[in-house]
Amino acid sequence: MSQKTALHINSYFLSNKIHYYFYKQLLKKRNDQFLIPVYKHFKQEDIPEVDIDYVFGKVDKAIFVTKILKVVRLFYRKKYRDFDYLHGHTLISDGIPTFILSLLLKKEFVVSVRITDISLFIRRSVVFKYVGRKILSKAKAVFFISPSLKSKIEELYPDLDSSKYHLMPNGLAPYWLEEKKTVRERPAFDQQVKLLFVGKIIPRKNIDILIKFLEKKQKYPYELTVAGENVLEMDFNKINSIFPPGNKIKYLGKLNSIEELRSAYDNNNIFVLLSLSETFGAVYTEALSRGLPIVYTRGEGVDGFFEEGEVGFSCSNSSVEELQEKMEQIILSYRNISTNAYKRSKDFDWDIIVHNYLITINNTIAI
Template identity: 25%
Template sequence: MNILHIHSDYPDGRNNASTPAVKSLLDATSGISNTVFVIHRTPWPWQVRVIPHNEKLYTIYYWGLPFGLALSLSLFLTRNLLFNLIKKQQIKCQLIHGHKLAIDGTLGAAIANLIGIPYFLSVRGGSDVRILQHKALLHPRWKKVLEEAEHIFWVSSWAQNPIKKMLNASINQSTNKSSLLPNPCEMSQLSASRGISRAANFVTVFRFDQYDRKGIMPLLESIAKLSVNYPDIRLDIYGSGPDKKMKIVQDKISALSLEKQVTIKGRIDNTLLQQKLKTYSAFLLPSKNESFGMVFVEALFSGLPILYHANTGIDGYLDGIDVGIKVQSQAVDELADKVEELIVRHDFFHHRIKCALETNALDMFEKKTVVSHYQGLVDGLKLECPNVK
């Protein structure tokens, strides 16, 4: 079986910010051939082009204006561009998987309908919710895309209710039409037994070019507030990014006189990340507009409780497990209260992490679990290869 994937965030060497989650999933499947169309928007018509890397990977620059202007026209032209590429390259596929609802999935659905084959749909809350909120006129179209999918993968668990509500979509969970599909974690879960010397020894990891969205400035202010009563509080920051962005964060640290409490550690290789994480007491990242947030899973697998933001990222996956604290905003007072709770209830949260690891409550994030779920749904389809004319 050959599956055609349409994804705007697949590592093709053209976008340094792309994530390896989908590639990791596809590489781990067996008995499935995957052809990937990596789509990038350009506002300049003369830059529209197709770059074939090999017969299984194509980079496509499609025309589209900023802020979703003329989005319907852009989708129409791009659908034709992709369909003509399929015909020209004589790509035979029995299933299409669009990896985001608003753009990738809408194109996937349109092409699947032209060919006469089913399609899978992934929904990632960050960009999908944002686009849907600003394009009410396209809601009927997205509702149709959602409801007619062979299967819906909710990568962002929290996005289910707001998207269904916005689109007034009816999806019966009992029909096995949809399921959660977290990004597969490459790390292994560490042993639950670990010693932590201090309860206020915190860590965070992010790309500095996204410091504002990650809530780092109010987090630093909350650390400054807490340092009055907890003078031994520490926060180490790992990550890379433009020097000017790192300087903005460092200047904030200096302005708050936090040089002894907060240290920018810089970039860390992902192979060393877990060994570093396990030496801390908790992971803090009140980030907004996250589709998933793999670093939260990596922290949990390292035995750390987490502080995370509601209605974004990993929210919805941890209900009832009590392995972290959820904030409703990036307000300094709320962040300070929740970070203090991690200090005061340090033993409780580490006991909950221990229980989660011992009872396999976090296995849903394991790569083998995610791949097995995806593989099973694909293998369960009885598909024929149509002729593309």
């Protein structure tokens, strides 16, 4: 079967490295084209090998329609040719010009949905909610980075055809798949259970639930290692003074290299992040690649990719009692869960993700 090729419109390309990883892997398999219009202030993030257009300014942030017009005009100015379909990499910012061009060119299109589509547009405006519905209904395929994000769209548009919805998770940076990890043995948990939190210390990351957990005397002593910028300026020495004997927080600060991050994963037993909201959470899959069982927020991020107890557990982000229960379940089956974690991390190889994307496209797009 001949490969169908696309023109990708991605105005968020420089916001996260996952877009670059997708770009590189896809170009190994097809001669796709990319239209990448971004804000001018991103010039410091430039990637020399990628054709990026720095066209958006302050006006475009205030008057959304000018942003759409610039993308359509850029398409015609750059004279893109010889592609079979369009792929808008967000539902609103990229999806609208993608939809307009599909009508003008009489070509089919697919879209990806990001959490910003919902939080910044659909839930704030009846106009964008209507536009989102129109684009979703006309797209030949819709891609989501997580089951939880897919569920949010299904709740917002329960009458739309969900058979064309597909999962396309964020992949791991190649480093995490290249760095081999030996099987973890069950640690001596009666001495101390070493938990790890990685992320900015901001309200959304909800480190408060972990502090409340450590305030209670547990069956096992717990040490929580925290790695990330302390935006809230928490005084961890003061916080440690309120914990029962055996429980404590060790603050590493903001880590400056991927090697430091790997060391943090390798020197702890369980990864726990119970965010109030999470689009995907690359730190979860990074932890899996180092064989760490994970505890993640129910209905957010990676929830839905795994069976309960397979690589860890989903958990309420407000229940200390449930968190205690899930920790003890992981400890009881630690070696098996750790082994599963390492194995399942391979599902987040960009080669596999792009391969599955191409199968979906070839089964969906007609030439």
